[in-house]
Amino acid sequence: MKKPYKILHLEDVQTDSEQVAFELKKNNIYFEILVIDSLVAYEDALDNFKPAIILCSHSMPALNSIKALEVLKEKKLEIPFILITSILNEEIVMSVIKKGADDYIIKDRLMRLPFALVNSIEKATHKKDRKKMDVAAFEKEVSIKKDLKMLSEKLKLASKIVGLGVWEYNVADGIFTVDDTILQLNGVTRNAFNGSQLFFIKMVHPDDLETFKKEVAEGATKEIYIITFRIILPDKSIRWLKSVVKHQRNKGGQIDRIIGTSQDVTEHKLRELAIKESDEKYRSFFENSMDGIVLTIPNGTVVAANPAAQVIFKMSEKEFCTCTRYDLFDYHDQRLQPFLDERNKNGRATGEFRLLRHDGTSFEAGVSSAIFSDANGYQQSSLIIRDISTRIQAQQLILQTSTALQNALEDVKKILSSSLDIICTLNDSGNFVTISSACKQIWQYSPLELVEKNYLNFVHPDDVEKTIQMKDSVKNGNPVTIFQNRVIRKDGEEVPMLWSARWDQSAELMYCIAKDATDKVRFEKAFEYERQRFKEMFHQAPSSIAALKGKDYRFELANNNYLQLIGKTNIIGKTLKEVLPEVEAQGFIKILDAVFETGNVYQANEMHIQLANGGNDLLSDLYLNFIFQPYRNQNCDVEGIFIFANDVSERVMARRKALTETANLQSILNNTDISYILLDKHIKIVAFNRKANENMLAVYGTNLENGQYYPDRLDNETKQEAKGSIQKVFAGEIISSEVYFPSINGQPRWYLYKMNPISIENNVSGVCISAEDITTKKEAEIEREQITSDLLQRNNDLEQFNYIVSHNLRAPVANISGAVSILNNKDLDSQTKELFWNAVSISVNRLDNVIQDLNTILEIKTTQHQQKEYVQFIKLTQNIKDSIAKSLDEAGFTILTSFDEIEGIDTVKGYLYSIFYNLIINSLKYRRHNIAPVLSITSRKIGNSVQIIFSDNGLGFNAEKKKDQVFKLYKRFHNNIEGKGIGLFIVKTQVETLGGHIEVISREQEGTTFTITI
């Protein structure tokens, strides 16, 4: 919080001091004030109260401002001092100011005081601060100088310790001075040094001389520069020196002195070179290695990856930097963990496991890893990676190939052994080299018995010659395809053989195939083969197959599919009734009977069957495609039935489900109150629901039909609009609009129409038009709007009423007040007095009238439920005519009535009387004097309401301008005719209280018509 200003006020007049305090408070100045008027108190206050400012009255009995200022000076206090004087005497002011006052204020211009006070205090504060600052600055300088001296001594010591030599070159006299360290660094004695800088420049290593000169020349423009170079010492050894050179310039900006330090940096330089060399070696290895190298730090972040690693992982260097080694390892690979364990244990490890590429693919890699510390002592680990997936692939390929070869070999063997024909090879001399096992069947010799035997031994003696001839021909390169001879079987029988043969020169082998020309063997083999094939087919067929034998349908065969289908095992030999007792009741035995008896094939698709195939008695529903195919014995009698069955349950179920869903949807659509019509892209009707058709019938009297061009179903006007909307929907828009139908089945209805595009793969392929009956909602909305607008109107009326009433109450009151203030003058003559008493009297009457009017209006407004009775218009009019007959006669006023259409209504009689009365009086009052005044009153029936029309030929008014004013309270349009401007207001209020409304049309000098609708 801000501290209060401490104010010492020297003042003997209490009111003056209070005024000062008040002025300060008024300006929100936060202060603490002490008021005194004696010298003793003053001195005491200076010591103990310690004011921030002194306000001083010029003269007091015990003290004056000059004295006060003197005391201040004696005490060497610098407190702002403001003189407050009652009169402006320049002489006094000048003398006080000279004595040291900061400002002065005239007592009756105290408003300047707050500003002057704050200003003086701030000025004084600044002064004090500045003084404080000066002292502080001086002390600081002294301390800095002391520090500097100490520092320079320390520096000298330090430079000696680190071997830092200092030299100086005075440009003006060309003297070059050096310290002992410099001489030591250069390996010379002081005696040898000649005082010229050239002495040292000569020592610079010839290889560095050029760079040295260049850098010195460049350095001349700078204030300070560093140069590193080699020198050759007198003992021919080479040292590295680093010099820091600083220029001192005179006021003209020219260099007058150059001072510098030199240091032997040989050790450092040599180390640097060694590191650089090793780094380069490492770099070159890293960059050019065929293996991928990735360096990581302990948290796993990758710090470097060489180009080979980038290729292996298919990652850029940048991508490497954003990933960790965890992104590279495939942690699902079980070989990884042992590898990591080993590396953590021994600091290095090698292994083979899967790594992940950036694109998520993986590859086999040979990885060796080591943990090491880098030059800065940070721990890093290296991963050296070789993509071995190609190698492994090749290994696998070899494996595959050899397996394939093995398989092929097996196949060949199989072919050889299963072949019906003898396949054999003979060498040059005619001995069997290999021979297939078919020889056993055909010749009764096993292959072992034949190998290495000469084939001629087995040939029928009569055929040996032609066989030899043939063999020679084949060996000469003429392959033979059919050559017949006879071979002697082991049991001595002769077997006719058909040969085909060819000679392979490279293998020096003859390949031969020999067929048993008797064919018997062949048939046997063929039968076996067929049987095998059937068996395979039977077991591997995708269908369920079973064979039932005999009239009691015993299972003779059943494939796996069939067993799976019926959920049973061990059925062979059992009857169908035993295995599937549940099928008899389903009529399957009868079907089988029919097939058995007639021999006709039975075929059924998607047949429903219930089987207890779940291992218990529960039946499950299945749908099967069946074929019952009879099979016959040699006598052509039906011996059994083949069952072929395909389980199509899934398909049937799926279809049924889809059908049910469609049916459900259809039922929803047909039971909803929203109508839907779907159109295809040619705007033809594709589908519609019941409600849509009902609506169409109600609006246009026609039925909807699929395939119709939708706009043709509408009337011409709607057609164009609908076409436009549909075009928009095809462009992807969703259209929603509320449409009003004046009469649907005799009722006005509101519909919410929506048109939505039907999209298939982003193409609009049709339109869905929906229409919802929102009449109830819409009516409620309209009603709500009506209520809101009524309320607004009421509120406006009320405000207007308030305004008028307050104005009209205030007007007579203002007059009374004005007149009474005049009447208060004592020197009024009696005539004037009377005049104003009269004015008071008129105003009082007016006030009374207004209050009475107010009462009347409020009575109407507050009376809600009046007794209603039947009122005849003609009687009502007559009553009024009678009551004002005299006035009507005098004006020659005619009232014409026509109440034929409706003669009267149930209403509050008093109100209707008042309405008629006021409107008749209104016509009478505002008649035109130059023509015969006529008012006609007519009643009409409009729907459920009644209209009463009052039409006159009177003065009229400008309805365009005044229409909204005419029914307002105390509104009058005519100056020359007596009126209060309350009649029509009452009429309107009463009409509205009766639940009706009133309208007016009028033309000036033509007449006015009021229409009341109740």
Next chain:
Amino acid sequence: MLPFKKIIIIDDDKTVNLICSYIIKKHLPDVLFEAFTNPEEALKSIKQGIHNAAVTTVILLDINMPTLTGWEVLEHLRKMLPNFNEHFSVYMFSSSIYYRDREQSQANPLVTDFIDKPLTIDKLDRIIDAENSKRTAPTIAT
């Protein structure tokens, strides 16, 4: 020396005009005074008198009148005399305590001030003060 020579009052209430007439004649006997109960007549008179209107005229204008409201009279004046501000100074004069009337008066550049009824000597002095400052201080705003 008064800053205006004439006061016109337009008010349909005769009592108001009577009170004003008395107060003005008594306190400013040198000022010409004219009262109208019919605004149309007042407009006619002002239009006729404009040719010799070298004098400055103060108009006290009632707001609620049957044939023309005060605002309509003002509009007629503006149309009739394009620079009527040079010779006329209009004060809206009403018994209304409705805040909008006061606001509207302050917003309308043709209106100098709003005076509520009844007219008193103090209010007359206020008009004189306002007219004086208008004559001496150059207008800054338009």
